Amino acid sequence: MSALTVGGVAELLGTAAVAALIGGLAAVERKGALQLMLSRPIVLAPLLGWALGDPRGGLVLGVPLELIFLGGVNLGGSLPDNETLLAAALTSAVVPAGIFAGTGVDAPLAALGLALLYPLAVAGRRLDRASETHNAQLSERALASAARGADRAARLNLRGLLLPFAVTAAICFACAALAPMLGLARGACTPRLASGLTGAWHAVWALAAASAIRAIRDPRAPAFAAIGFGATIAAAALLRALP
Amino acid sequence: MTGAAQATRDPRRVSPATLLRVLWRSLFLQAAWNPRGMQNLGFAYAMEPALRDLYPDPTARAHAVERHLEFFNCHPYLAAAIVGGAVRLEEEVARGAAEPRSVSAFKSALASPFAALGDGFFWLALRPAAALIAAVTEPYLGLWCVALFLAIYDGVHLAVRAWLFFAGYRRGEGIVTAVSHAHLPQIIGFLKGSAAILAGGIAGRSVVVAGLPHRPWHAVLIAVLIVAMAALLPRIGLTAALYTAMALGLALGGGFL
Amino acid sequence: MKGGPGVALIRVDNRLVHGQVLEAWLPALDAHGVLIADDEAAGNVLARSAMALAIPPKVQFQVLRVSAAAELLRPGGTGVPGVRTLLLVRDVRDASALAEQGVPIPRLNLGNVHFANGRRQVAPSVYLDAGEMEALSRLASRGTEVEARAVPSEHPTPLSTLQTRFASAHG
Numbered sequence: 001m002s003a004l005t006v007g008g009v010a011e012l013l014g015t016a017a018v019a020a021l022i023g024g025l026a027a028v029e030r031k032g033a034l035q036l037m038l039s040r041p042i043v044l045a046p047l048l049g050w051a052l053g054d055p056r057g058g059l060v061l062g063v064p065l066e067l068i069f070l071g072g073v074n075l076g077g078s079l080p081d082n083e084t085l086l087a088a089a090l091t092s093a094v095v096p097a098g099i100f101a102g103t104g105v106d107a108p109l110a111a112l113g114l115a116l117l118y119p120l121a122v123a124g125r126r127l128d129r130a131s132e133t134h135n136a137q138l139s140e141r142a143l144a145s146a147a148r149g150a151d152r153a154a155r156l157n158l159r160g161l162l163l164p165f166a167v168t169a170a171i172c173f174a175c176a177a178l179a180p181m182l183g184l185a186r187g188a189c190t191p192r193l194a195s196g197l198t199g200a201w202h203a204v205w206a207l208a209a210a211s212a213i214r215a216i217r218d219p220r221a222p223a224f225a226a227i228g229f230g231a232t233i234a235a236a237a238l239l240r241a242l243p
Numbered sequence: 244m245t246g247a248a249q250a251t252r253d254p255r256r257v258s259p260a261t262l263l264r265v266l267w268r269s270l271f272l273q274a275a276w277n278p279r280g281m282q283n284l285g286f287a288y289a290m291e292p293a294l295r296d297l298y299p300d301p302t303a304r305a306h307a308v309e310r311h312l313e314f315f316n317c318h319p320y321l322a323a324a325i326v327g328g329a330v331r332l333e334e335e336v337a338r339g340a341a342e343p344r345s346v347s348a349f350k351s352a353l354a355s356p357f358a359a360l361g362d363g364f365f366w367l368a369l370r371p372a373a374a375l376i377a378a379v380t381e382p383y384l385g386l387w388c389v390a391l392f393l394a395i396y397d398g399v400h401l402a403v404r405a406w407l408f409f410a411g412y413r414r415g416e417g418i419v420t421a422v423s424h425a426h427l428p429q430i431i432g433f434l435k436g437s438a439a440i441l442a443g444g445i446a447g448r449s450v451v452v453a454g455l456p457h458r459p460w461h462a463v464l465i466a467v468l469i470v471a472m473a474a475l476l477p478r479i480g481l482t483a484a485l486y487t488a489m490a491l492g493l494a495l496g497g498g499f500l
Numbered sequence: 501m502k503g504g505p506g507v508a509l510i511r512v513d514n515r516l517v518h519g520q521v522l523e524a525w526l527p528a529l530d531a532h533g534v535l536i537a538d539d540e541a542a543g544n545v546l547a548r549s550a551m552a553l554a555i556p557p558k559v560q561f562q563v564l565r566v567s568a569a570a571e572l573l574r575p576g577g578t579g580v581p582g583v584r585t586l587l588l589v590r591d592v593r594d595a596s597a598l599a600e601q602g603v604p605i606p607r608l609n610l611g612n613v614h615f616a617n618g619r620r621q622v623a624p625s626v627y628l629d630a631g632e633m634e635a636l637s638r639l640a641s642r643g644t645e646v647e648a649r650a651v652p653s654e655h656p657t658p659l660s661t662l663q664t665r666f667a668s669a670h671g
Contacts, residue, residue, distance in 0.1 A: 032274040036397050037370070042377055046389050054384055063378050067445065067483065070374060073366045075519040078650045081481060115489055122482060135277035139284050139312070146309035148285075151301045153308055157288035160275030167417075168660075193499050199461075199496015203488040204323055204455040206465045209446035210472035211481070212378075214438065215371050217523060218432075220441040222473075228443025229450075236451045250557075278624060279615040284530065314614050352547035355515040356554035362519030419550050428557050477653070 007124045011116030015052060015096055016176035021086035023172030024165040030084045031074065032127075032161045041065035041087035048091040049105075052176070057095045057105030061113075062087060067208035069121075082124020085168055090117050093175035102164050108197035109186045114204060115179030116182075120171065127167050135160045255338040257296045264292040266408050269326045272319050281316035286326070286350075291332045297337040307333070310343055317354040318361020323404045324418045325353050327411025349416065357422075364427055368434040369399060375441035382448075458488060464495060507535075507573065507580060510587045512595055513611035516541060517540035517551045517588070520611065520651050525586055526559065529564075533560035533585035537569035537594060560585070566594050570601035592632040599639055608639060608646040620669035622662040623648040633666050 026039035026048075037043060049058020064089050072080030086231045094113040098105040138156045147154035189197065213225045257265075272285035290311045298304040317325060332349055336339035377392035384391060411418045446469050454462025468488060476484055493499070508529040513521065525531070534555060542565045555561045555566055560583055564572070569587070571577055572624045580587075589595050591613060599605050612625045619627035626648050628636075636646050640659050647656035 011483025021417075031276065032271065034270050035273075035422075036400070037393065040370075040374070040392075042374055042392055043389055044439040046386055056337065056348045059381065059386060060390070063381055066374050067378055068369050068485070073362065073519075073523075074337070075362055075366075075651065078520065078654065089356075096388040113397065115486070118482070118485055132277050135275040135284070136279050138275045139277045139280045142284050142287070143309070143312050146305050146312055151295075151304040151308060153305070154284060154287035154291050154312070155277045155333045157271060160277075160284070161271075186289035196493040196495075196497025196499065199494075200489040201648065202449065202461070202465055203423050203468060203497065204485070205449040205452070206446075207472050207484055207488045209449050210469050210476060211484075212371070212375060212442040212445055213473050213478050216435050216439045216442060217367055217527065218439065219382065220436060221442075222438055224439035225443030228440035228445075229447040230443075231306045231440075232447025233450065236447070278621075279627075318519075349545075349546070352544055353550050355518040356547075356550035357514070358518045359522050359554035363522055363556075366519075367523060381625075416546055419546065419553060423553050 012096075012177060012180065015179075016092075016173045018051050019048065019088070019092035019176035020169035020173035022051055023085075024169030026084050026088055027164040027168035028161045030082075030164075032164065038089075041069065041083055044084060044087045045091045048088060049095045052091070052095045053099055054095045054104065057098050058091050060105045061090055061094060061110055064204055064208040065090070067212040068204075070119040070212050070218075079125050079128050081121040082128060083121060085124035085127065085171065086121040088168060088172050089120050089175045090114060093117060093179050096176055096179035097182035097186060100180050101186040103186055104241040106198075107201035108189055108194040109182070110183060111197040111200040111204065112184060112189075115200070117175070124243060130161045132162065134163050189226060210237065255297065256334055258295045261292045261296050262330065262409075262412065265289055265326060265330060266323070266405065267348050268292065269323055269408065272326075280312065282322065283315050286315045286322075286329075287311040287388050288431050289292075289326050290329060290333070293333060297333055297335050298322075307336075307343075310347065313347060313350075315350055315354060316358065318358045318365065320365055320400060321357040321361035321407065322354075324357065324407035324411035324422070325350055327408040327413075328353070328415050328418055331415045360422070360427060364431055365400065368431045368438070369396060372425070372434040372438040372441075375445065377437050379441050379444055379448075388417055461495065464491075468492075502571050505534070505580070505582055505584050508584045509607060509609055510589065510593055510595060510598075510605055511609040511611050512590070513588055513614060514590045515612050516590065517554050521586065521588065522554065522556065522559075524651040529586060529614070532558065532583040533580060534562075534588065535585050536545045536561075536563045536588045537566045537568065538563065538588075538590050540590070541566050542568075557566050559602060566597050566600065569617055570598050572660050574597070574602035574605075575604070577596055592628065592635050596635040596639060599644070602640065605639060605644045607645045607647070608636075609656075610646070611650055620666055622665045622669070625650050626662075628662070628666065633663065636662070 026044050030039040045062030046055045046058040047212060049055045065083065069081060069083035072083055076082055090113050094105055094109055098109055138159055142153040142156045213221060269289040272282050272289060275284040276282060287308050294304050294307045298307050328348055328349055332341060332346045336346060337342050372397040373392050376395060380391060381388040410421050414421060450462045450466045453465040468491065472484055472488060481488040508531045542563050548563050552561060595608055610626045613627055617629040617630040621627050636659055640646050646659040648662055649656045
């Protein structure tokens with residue numbers, strides 16, 4: 001294990017800084033700026049994975065996360081889970097851990113990381129509420145200074161991006177810095193536990209599929225999903241029947 | 244306009260460059276989203292370059308900024324139409340052809356209905372459909388599925404956002420009629436139907452993958468889990484569902500059952 | 501929350517027609533009609549046509565002045581036509597105006613009421629002033645069950661909690 005040499009630590013901190021920067025920018029893109037969907041798990045995880053050295057590993061995480069949070073919609077003032085914080089933190093931890101352990105992002109490692117970090121999706125709502133409270137102060141200040149005749153009062157708008165950037169960046173930094181420990185845990189898994197964690201990852205995909213079906217808010221959705229399900233099973237059976 | 248065009252720009256119109264700056268700034272509409280004014284600060288921020296063109300006097304400009312710091316909330320993309328329309332109306336206000344109240348009335352009449360349109364089309368139809376297309380094609384396209392997702396989603400998103408902004412600027416209140424010609428309900432129905440079929444396909448594939456190699460009863464259990472989760476999700480919530488599913492999967496995969 | 505025709509719920513929402521109403525409440529209530537009782541919207545062609553644009557094609561939709569809506573909904577009136585309907589009003593004053601004109605209000609949902617001078621925050625998206633709190637107490641004493649929540653999946657906050665929050669909040 002060379003990670004504890006000076007060079008190893010410097011490299012680890014460099015990785016963590018990259019994770020922090022990209023994670024922080026994604027948090028800003030999610031609601032405050034652009035909203036090109038670069039912060040959705042299916043884009044963010046492979047993108048961040050690429051920056052950390054394993055884009056495919058990021059994609060392994062990003063696709064099921066995207067499906068799990070497909071139905072999370074920000075309607076008016078009601079807040080969904082923070083899928084961006086989770087995707088950024090999970091990728092920051094799991095991709096370097098996979099490189100460290102030499103396994104890459106496999107099913108056991110992905111399941112382990114998700115089980116540990118999932119609460120961040122819920123905690124992310126608190127971050128969102130805290131940002132809103134902070135933004136309310138910005139709004140009050142802008143109103144007061146416009147009333148005093150300051151014609152540039154609305155510039156305060158962009159300050160609202162700072163808090164989500166800073167908090168998400170800090171969490172991603174910590175996750176990437178702790179990644180070697182996750183890698184050690186993956187290396188310590190017995191074959192039986194690894195097999196169990198693979199089962200858990202299959203179950204995550206099951207939840208992802210169920211959540212994706214639920215995300216389609218349409219009375220016809222269950223029937224249409226049944227058609228898609230049946231067609232896929234039939235196609236798979238047909239392909240196996242062939243030599 | 245004569246040959247010496249540079250000398251005769253109408254001070255009561257915003258320049259094309261300013262219009263582009265307003266469009267750019269409207270991409271930051273929710274930077275300071277807050278429960279009291281919601282997108283108020285973002286709206287005023289987007290309007291600022293236009294107000295600078297229209298109100299050379301700083302005090303008058305500050306008054307105009309203050310007017311735009313009133314409550315506003317819309318879908319972040321559909322709001323582009325309202326920002327565009329508000330610039331048009333501000334030109335009329337600056338010319339003395341309209342009351343400041345009319346800008347406010349225009350914003351508040353369109354904000355909520357347009358929010359509903361944007362939620363229904365972008366959040367609940369286009370985004371799930373584009374993400375599911377990417378998820379279904381991922382085994383074949385690999386990382387290119389991400390590019391496909393962004394091409395589908397942002398191709399539509401950016402085109403619609405720019406069109407709404409300029410149409411809002413050109414037509415003002417006429418934007419409502421323009422949007423009504425877009426046949427949104429039919430498109431939404433098609434996108435949701437396709438998305439549901441693809442989500443079913445994902446479910447089928449998860450079952451097949453869990454059954455490999457030679458574990459047919461794993462496949463059956465995963466299928467049961469999918470149906471149970473789809474039925475229970477609204478009641479138990481994502482967190483409980485995730486940990487329950489993972490615990491079951493762990494027990495199953497590790498042979499602890 | 502399923503049921504027959506009539507008014508499924510009365511909701512106070514000063515955004516009137518928006519995503520929470522169409523995408524969350526209508527399916528949860530199994531409602532296929534929206535009735536808006538609002539003087540301002542009834543008199544504003546632009547607002548009415550924009551709302552009509554947002555309402556899905558299969559949902560019945562009507563905008564009436566508050567007094568006209570009361571006429572329709574009070575006992576002995578013609579009632580809402582055919583389908584199960586969500587009734588939207590802009591603020592608490594309009595809701596209590598309906599009640600004073602004889603409209604029965606078994607349950608009143610407070611969805612979104614924006615901040616204004618004198619109003620205090622009593623729920624994440626609900627700000628009320630003293631007069632509105634009093635009007636709600638009057639409604640409750642006549643049997644209306646008052647609750648605050650933005651979307652059906654949230655836990656409803658009862659009036660007693662709103663009153664506590666109002667008392668402890670600073671202007």
